[in-house]
Amino acid sequence: MASDHGGNVFEIARELNISPDEIVDLSSNVVDADLGVVRLRSRLPSEEPxxxxxxxxxxxxxxxxxxxxxxxxxxxxxxxxxxxxxxxxxxxxxxxxxxxxxxxxxxxxxxxxxxxxxxxxxxxxxxxxxxxxxxxxxxxxxxxxxxxxxxxxxxxxxxxxxxxxxxxxxxxxxxxxxxxxxxxxxxxxxxxxxxxxxxxxxxxxxxxxxxxxxxxxxxxxxxxxxxxxxxxxxxxxxxxxxDTDFTKRIEEIVNLRDYLIKRLKGFEMVRVFDSHANFVLFRLSGDPEDFFSYFKNNRLLLRSCENFYGLNKNFFRVSIKDRYSMELFLELLEGYFK
Known part of the structure; x- marks a missing residue:
């Protein structure tokens, strides 16, 4: 259900017979960033950075x-x-x-x-x-x-x-x-x-x-x-x-994170933990494999935390991406518990 460093979006895509781009990957805690086009010079780079x-x-x-x-x-x-x-x-x-x-x-x-x-x-x-x-x-x-x-x-x-x-x-x-x-x-x-x-x-x-x-x-x-x-x-x-100012992007992520935590506190089957990063940890009261499969089959990938020392299969991590992916996750969560 989990790899050492998050869900394998390519493996899940093959399993579902779809493109990796069709999966909302909330298992990865990497923020999408646009830094423009970089022009490279045709020469041997420096041995040391x-x-x-x-x-x-x-x-x-x-x-x-x-x-x-x-x-x-x-x-x-x-x-x-x-x-x-x-x-x-x-x-x-x-x-x-x-x-x-x-x-x-x-x-x-x-x-x-x-x-x-x-x-x-x-x-x-x-x-x-x-x-x-x-x-x-x-x-x-x-x-x-x-x-x-x-x-x-x-x-x-x-x-x-x-x-x-x-x-x-x-x-x-x-x-x-x-x-x-x-x-x-x-x-x-x-x-x-x-x-x-x-x-x-x-x-x-x-x-x-x-x-x-x-x-x-x-x-x-x-x-x-x-x-x-x-x-x-x-x-x-x-x-x-x-040279890029990420202040606005950080503020957006922090606001989405706090919004997600507040919403998750409204689900009885979930215990959510406060976070100071771009992800949120929660513990599920229920069948973790069925829970993970439900989201996977709906093309949304969560991070199972079973391979973290001190945690088990009932712990999941959700990465903060954008408003659309957060609302999609919450909508699917509501559908699962209903």
């Missing part, structure tokens, strides 16, 4: 050599696990599965700090023992719960645990208007991951960036990055994204 790195540093007023660009944040997660291979990792869960997958691929011992559904999946940082863990993975806002850790609390945790290296994945922080971001923090035990996939709509091009004030850590990651790790097409579109 240093031009884009400098542009990011200038845009965010970072110190020099504090930013790295690579083929998506998942590549950074893999390389970070390589640096910490055979050590101990703590993962705040339920969360993105690549933290565990890549940790185990590089021999890390994995433990979880599991949030509680009864508490709305909020993390209580004061009650977590970070001692003895070499690397800690934190997704903020968290996928798939949408929970947001406030800047003050998370920053205090990082400062209070200098022997643990914190990887804070802020792939969805744009939807919080960056108010709780840890960018600009000059701490040797911190790096922040950022993506061009979610808000900017460049998921298929595989490009992301990382910030850290730890020069030694940056150099270790740079040594693991192969030449030409990012295509020129991805680099040029990322530059266009940097």
């Amino acid at each position: 240093d031009e884009l790195e400098r542009l990011i540093e200038e845009k965010f007023s970072f110190q020099r050599n504090s930013v790295l660009v690579n083929a998506g944040t998942s590549q950074f997660i893999k390389d970070i696990c390589c640096i910490f291979k055979n050590k101990k990792a703590l993962i705040l869960a339920p969360t993105y599965s690549e933290y565990e997958k890549q940790s185990r691929n590089f021999g890390l011992t994995v433990q979880y700090a599991l949030s509680d559904e009864d508490n709305g999946f909020e993390f209580e940082l004061e009650g977590i023992n970070f001692s003895g863990f070499d690397v800690v993975f934190v997704c903020n806002p968290n996928n798939p719960t949408g929970v947001l850790l406030k800047k003050e609390g998370l920053l205090k945790t990082v400062k209070d645990n200098p022997n643990s290296f914190f990887v804070v994945d802020e792939a969805y922080m744009d939807f919080d208007f960056n108010r709780n971001s840890l960018l600009h923090q000059k701490l040797d035990n911190l790096c922040v991951l950022r993506s061009f996939s979610k808000l900017h709509g460049l998921a298929g091009l595989r490009i992301g960036w990382l910030y850290s004030s730890n020069g030694d850590f940056i150099e270790k990651l740079k040594a693991l990055r192969p030449p030409w790790s990012v295509s020129e097409f991805a680099l040029e579109l990322a530059k266009a994204a940097l």
